[in-house]
Amino acid sequence: MEITGIFTAIIIGLIIGALGRLAVPGKQNIPIWLTLVIGVVAALIGTFIAAAIGVDDTPGIDWIELILQIGLAALGVAIAAGARARR
Incomplete structure (x- = not known):
């Protein structure tokens, strides 16, 4: 992964975190900064998984990669919200 790919993954990760939070039903009692960090990490991991299965470089929008990242x-977000709810 090139440096521009990492920066793109971070920017996309901020959006992915918000989408991931919207995908989880109910109220999540976690701060927004944690949601954004989870989104960045999910975007990076999703990119690596997409590269591993060979769907990271497709013509047009990489829908499979985006679905992996949002998932x-x-x-x-669900794990973090569950962990914070037990405290």
């Missing part, structure tokens, strides 16, 4: 962000 990972939703999973991360």
Whole structure:
């Protein structure tokens, strides 16, 4: 992954985090900064997974990669919200 790909993943990750939070039903009692961090991490992991399965370089919009990233962000938000709810 090139440096521009990392910066793009970070910017997209901020959006992915918000979409992941919207994908999880109910109220999440986590701060917005944690949602954004989860989104960035999910975007980077989703990009690596997409590269591993060979769907990272498709013509047009990489829908499979975006779905992977949003799914990972939703999973991360759900885990973080569940962990904070137990405290």
